[in-house]
Amino acid sequence: MSLPEFRLLRPHTVDEAIAVLAQHAGNIRVLAGGTDLIPSMRQKLFEPEYVLDLRGIAELRGVRVRDLGRGTPLLAKEARNGAPTSEVEIGALTPLSAIERSSYLCEHYPVLTEAAATVASPVIRNMGTIGGNICLDTRCLWYNQSLAWRKGCGFCIKKDGDLCHVAPGGSKCWAAFSGDTPPALLCLNAEIEIAGVNGTRRMPLREFYPGDGINYRKLPANELVTRVFLPAESAGYRGIYRKLRVRGSIDYPLAAVAVAMKRTSSGNGVGQVVEARIAITAVNPAPTLLMGVSELLAGKNIDETLAEAVGGIAARTAKPLTTSALTPEYRREMIRVFTKRAVLAAWN
Numbered sequence: 001m002s003l004p005e006f007r008l009l010r011p012h013t014v015d016e017a018i019a020v021l022a023q024h025a026g027n028i029r030v031l032a033g034g035t036d037l038i039p040s041m042r043q044k045l046f047e048p049e050y051v052l053d054l055r056g057i058a059e060l061r062g063v064r065v066r067d068l069g070r071g072t073p074l075l076a077k078e079a080r081n082g083a084p085t086s087e088v089e090i091g092a093l094t095p096l097s098a099i100e101r102s103s104y105l106c107e108h109y110p111v112l113t114e115a116a117a118t119v120a121s122p123v124i125r126n127m128g129t130i131g132g133n134i135c136l137d138t139r140c141l142w143y144n145q146s147l148a149w150r151k152g153c154g155f156c157i158k159k160d161g162d163l164c165h166v167a168p169g170g171s172k173c174w175a176a177f178s179g180d181t182p183p184a185l186l187c188l189n190a191e192i193e194i195a196g197v198n199g200t201r202r203m204p205l206r207e208f209y210p211g212d213g214i215n216y217r218k219l220p221a222n223e224l225v226t227r228v229f230l231p232a233e234s235a236g237y238r239g240i241y242r243k244l245r246v247r248g249s250i251d252y253p254l255a256a257v258a259v260a261m262k263r264t265s266s267g268n269g270v271g272q273v274v275e276a277r278i279a280i281t282a283v284n285p286a287p288t289l290l291m292g293v294s295e296l297l298a299g300k301n302i303d304e305t306l307a308e309a310v311g312g313i314a315a316r317t318a319k320p321l322t323t324s325a326l327t328p329e330y331r332r333e334m335i336r337v338f339t340k341r342a343v344l345a346a347w348n
């Protein structure tokens with residue numbers, strides 16, 4: 001499958017990138033690591049006249065800690081000691097491998113490093129970025145195919161057609177959001193920075209995904225995701241990520257769950273849950289925070305029954321359809337089982 005022809009534009013600053021986006025709005029795609037965009041362009045899912053390559057924008061790389069009382073952010077490796085007192089800033093172009101290997105993030109935000117370490121394979125994590133993972137297109141068996149395949153089997157409403165093969169008769173696309181780090185970021189109450197012609201704004205990540213397979217993110221074509229922020233209050237939560245995939249060494253999730261849990265510590269080493277946040281991915285058109293979990297678990301010791309109850313919430317929140325390789329019934333059951341196991345692992 002050949003790449004369609006396009007003109008590659010390489011800005012060196014965010015301002016330049018925004019100006020280029022505004023100039024070619026509607027006919028340009030953003031390229032970060034390219035690990036998802038380039039295969040999609042080969043499949044002729046996107047055929048833009050221009051591609052905006054962000055990789056020359058150095059200011060968008062790196063993990064920094066904004067310490068209270070200090071104006072300038074420190075690189076995470078310089079701020080390794082002690083509990084964080086202020087937020088962490090991750091540039092959108094930071095490779096997933098840098099997040100996975102950041103000792104600062106491993107210590108304070110382990111749910112994120114666990115999730116990042118499961119994306120694809122080591123080579124892809126060296127190229128793929130956190131911004132690209134957040135902005136990842138939704139996936140479906142009827143969509144992520146070559147042009148010849150889609151022509152033969154029939155186009156669908158996500159691209160060029162007028163029906164949905166998965167839910168015929170409906171007008172909604174149910175393609176599954178299949179990024180691994182967004183559920184972890186949701187558990188950490190992360191925010192993202194978005195840059196456009198009118199300047200920058202911050203948005204809680206939980207407001208970024210509207211839950212539609214076609215318009216899967218609230219990002220106008222002339223805007224960029226530039227940074228991710230992790231609040232200090234989310235540091236120190238225990239973190240677990242569990243993922244179902246066909247090939248353990250390199251694959252998108254087919255159902256996955258992130259858990260961030262805070263416990264009290266008492267003299268005998270047994271504390272209660274103070275707060276628990278759980279999010280699932282790959283079973284809905286958006287990564288989704290489970291509702292009511294903290295209320296259910298706060299102040300309690302977790303046992304099998306409680307963990308099973310949380311698994312039940314996850315299974316009821318998941319709406320898997322025939323968008324992916326394994327059956328919806330299996331994926332729903334696995335999200336129940338994985339959630340239960342992840343809750344017990346975070347507790348223990």
Ligand SMILES: Cc1cc2nc3c(=O)[nH]c(=O)nc-3n(C[C@H](O)[C@H](O)[C@H](O)COP(=O)(O)OP(=O)(O)OC[C@H]3O[C@@H](n4cnc5c(N)ncnc54)[C@H](O)[C@@H]3O)c2cc1C
Nearest residue numbers: 032033034035036037120128129131132179180225251252
């Ligand atoms: C074999 C294989 C296996 C994979 N397995 C997984 C997996 O297990 N889990 C997983 O999560 N992903 C997986 N991926 C997908 C991909 O590698 C990752 O999601 C990666 O993080 C994407 O980042 P990128 O920088 O390469 O994004 P790109 O491919 O450059 O971009 C992805 C999308 O985001 C947009 N975009 C990128 N950056 C920005 C930005 N800053 N602002 C606005 N829009 C932006 C692009 O326009 C494009 O639409 C896999 C890919 C392959 C090829």
Ligand code: SF4
Nearest residue numbers: 140156164173174175
């Ligand atoms: S869910 Fe339906 S509309 Fe969406 S990509 Fe799949 S077949 Fe197409």
